[in-house]
Amino acid sequence: MASAAMEIPHSTFHIPHFFQAMSEATATIEEKVTDEEKAVVRPPLVLNKRTMGWISSYISSIVEDKTPRWWWVSMGVTVPMTLMCLSMLAYLISTGVGVWGNNHPVGWAWDITNFVFWIGIGHAGTLISAILFLTRQKWRTSINRAAEAMTLFAVVCAGIYPALHVGRVWMAWFLAPVPNANGIWQNFRSPLLWDVFAVSTYFTVSVLFWYTGLIPDLATIRDRCTSKIKKFVYGVMALGWRGGNRQWRHYEKAYLILAGLSTPLVLSVHSVVSFDFATSVIPGWHTTIFPPYFVAGAIFGGFAMVLTIMIPACAIYKPLHDLVTINHVDKMCKIILLTGSIVGYAYLMELFIAWYGGNPYERAAFWYRAFGSYWWAYWAMMFCNVVAPQLFWFKFFRTHLVWVWIIVQFPNMGMWFERFVIIATTLSRDFAPSAWGMFHPTWVDICTFVGTFGLFTTLFLIFIRFLPMICMFEVKAVLPEADPHHGEAHH
Amino acid sequence: MKNSAGNPEAPVFGVAAEFQCARDLYHAAEKIRDAGFRRWDVFSPFPIHGMDEAMGMKRSLLGKIVFLGGLTGFLTAVTLEFGPTSFLYPLIVAGKPTNLFTVPAFFPIMFELTILISAFTAVFGMLIMNGLPRLNHALFNWDRFKKVTEDKFFVAIEAGDPKFSERSVRDFLESLGGTNITTIHGD
Incomplete structure (x- = not known):
């Protein structure tokens, strides 16, 4: 496919009226012309002319075939990591939150850093499933399922931290909107309570969205199953789906509504997370730029994680390259470049306002960030998030998978550093020098964090083994033959 | 045959x-x-x-049903927030009022519950309508x-x-x- 054709947006996917008029005009002369025009106007989303049958058989075969050896090997690494995470949490609960390095003055340290890091990663999944759906970006169909799964698993990892950092976990129910043991009600005007509602709503809606998308594909697996147990399990999960148009019409409506609900939701979640900081009166946190800057950063880091897991998945299941094409990777790299540049702009704007605002505490906070004891974290953040993604201006780096995979590791790291910089540098310098102090992680901090990667990967491995990782019915719907007027010169 | x-x-x-x-x-x-x-x-x-x-066939009715779901979520949040804050346990935090003027600080939870109940309505409404x-x-x-x-x-x-x-x-x-x-x- 010529590169010029790739640049043409896919909004022309459903042959628009002007094109129909054009084909009517030319059809009388020669049929061939319209075919060529079609090829120019819309590059195929699925390569190698794969059929509907192929899509079903291949995607389902990943679930149906014997468990491959690499899966067991990977699980052999990630399951012990998960167990390490869980035993660290058990140790924390049984001993006390002091096993982490949090102490005065840095009371929010790695736990909140890791919480914001993981929750941010989830945002790309919802962006792909909701916002790209509403904007009719048909290319999303082959990546949305895996990205949504990633969202859920990232939120699971994120949820661990706020729940556990409260110290006495058995008191976590104080967060629920019921009067607590002392008859005291929650403060509904606190950003921390907003966060409880935002994150739990986000998780719940993401599960609903994901499962709704899975129903027709679970029916595909149900109908292909040979073993009785599998047939029963997938049959129950598919809820009796039959694929009638009287079902599809409500289904499509529900999906559209969920996309419409998730779009403001995903923007709100990281905005609310940023309110945890922005509504305080702490220098370095009390800034109005936080909500959009956090959302852009979340999408930036999330897309990096989508590529981090999708590139290896497609390398293992090679025919997936016909569905998740180089064009997809190219587009995701462009989104990373865009959001990375927004994040870079926010960093510079923060610095500018710190200087221009004339508040000596604010100015000192930012001076300390860049040149204080955490200078290495600040410049690591700057390099990873602002400088490294600029390589994606070059098509070479956007289209060579090994390079893409290497480059997206910088946003992954950089976004962790960003949260650490925001939290640790600000807290370690209180207003009075007597309240200054540094944060040092303990081995429990480190093992818990490393363990969450194990948990995330384990959940993802279980997902690709037991559920279709590509949304089959949506990919079928973007094939040319899915158009009810396919092959008709006149309509 | x-x-x-x-x-x-x-x-x-x-x-x-x-x-x-x-x-x-x-x-x-x-x-x-x-x-x-x-x-x-x-x-x-x-x-x-x-x-x-x-x-x-006409358009699916689901959209109208979800609107009602969203309204339920919104009203739940209004009750949940004003009930305790203004009546059951009025508490002045950060100098914020406890009456109607505190509403900007209530927006996030109103928004989240509207979304939450709407999403439940969309999914379960769709399933019920599909039998x-x-x-x-x-x-x-x-x-x-x-x-x-x-x-x-x-x-x-x-x-x-x-x-x-x-x-x-x-x-x-x-x-x-x-x-x-x-x-x-x-x-």
Whole structure:
């Protein structure tokens, strides 16, 4: 496919009226012309002319075939990591939150850093499933399922931290909107309570969205199953789906509504997370730029994680390259470049306002960030998030998978550093020098964090083994033959 | 030779036919609509663009139901926030008022609960309107129908339709280009 054709947006996917008029005009002369025009106007989303049958058989075969050896090997690494995470949490609960390095003055340290890091990663999944759906970006169909799964698993990892950092976990129910043991009600005007509602709503809606998308594909697996147990399990999960148009019409409506609900939701979640900081009166946190800057950063880091897991998945299941094409990777790299540049702009704007605002505490906070004891974290953040993604201006780096995979590791790291910089540098310098102090992680901090990667990967491995990782019915719907007027010169 | 599926002793669910592509199904639907049938459906591996019009159906009502769900979520949040803050346990935090003027600080939770209940309404409303979940259906008695989730397209006209008669519906589906025309029985 010529590169010029790739640049043409896919909004022309459903042959628009002007094109129909054009084909009517030319059809009388020669049929061939319209075919060529079609090829120019819309590059195929699925390569190698794969059929509907192929899509079903291949995607389902990943679930149906014997468990491959690499899966067991990977699980052999990630399951012990998960167990390490869980035993660290058990140790924390049984001993006390002091096993982490949090102490005065840095009371929010790695736990909140890791919480914001993981929750941010989830945002790309919802962006792909909701916002790209509403904007009719048909290319999303082959990546949305895996990205949504990633969202859920990232939120699971994120949820661990706020729940556990409260110290006495058995008191976590104080967060629920019921009067607590002392008859005291929650403060509904606190950003921390907003966060409880935002994150739990986000998780719940993401599960609903994901499962709704899975129903027709679970029916595909149900109908292909040979073993009785599998047939029963997938049959129950598919809820009796039959694929009638009287079902599809409500289904499509529900999906559209969920996309419409998730779009403001995903923007709100990281905005609310940023309110945890922005509504305080702490220098370095009390800034109005936080909500959009956090959302852009979340999408930036999330897309990096989508590529981090999708590139290896497609390398293992090679025919997936016909569905998740180089064009997809190219587009995701462009989104990373865009959001990375927004994040870079926010960093510079923060610095500018710190200087221009004339508040000596604010100015000192930012001076300390860049040149204080955490200078290495600040410049690591700057390099990873602002400088490294600029390589994606070059098509070479956007289209060579090994390079893409290497480059997206910088946003992954950089976004962790960003949260650490925001939290640790600000807290370690209180207003009075007597309240200054540094944060040092303990081995429990480190093992818990490393363990969450194990948990995330384990959940993802279980997902690709037991559920279709590509949304089959949506990919079928973007094939040319899915158009009810396919092959008709006149309509 | 008459094809049938399911238990031949059981009452007839309807007559179904197979089509090979979305285009044929679409045109068959237009003709069935014009013939005046009411209890029938087309089945496909994916939603077909424009099929609602081809079947002569109106927009799904789901949107209006979800609006009510969203309203419920919003009112829940209003009650949940003003109840304790203004009446049950008024507490002045950060100098914020406890009366109506505190509403900007209430927006995030109002928003989240509106979204939450709307999403539940959308999913469960869709399932209820679709008659799901259910464990079995007469159409699953037909072995070929398994292909509906893969790459085949089907039409079924139900015995409950006022214009239904097995003989004429079979001929009608055949005239539309349907293949493997089969009478589906229940269990």
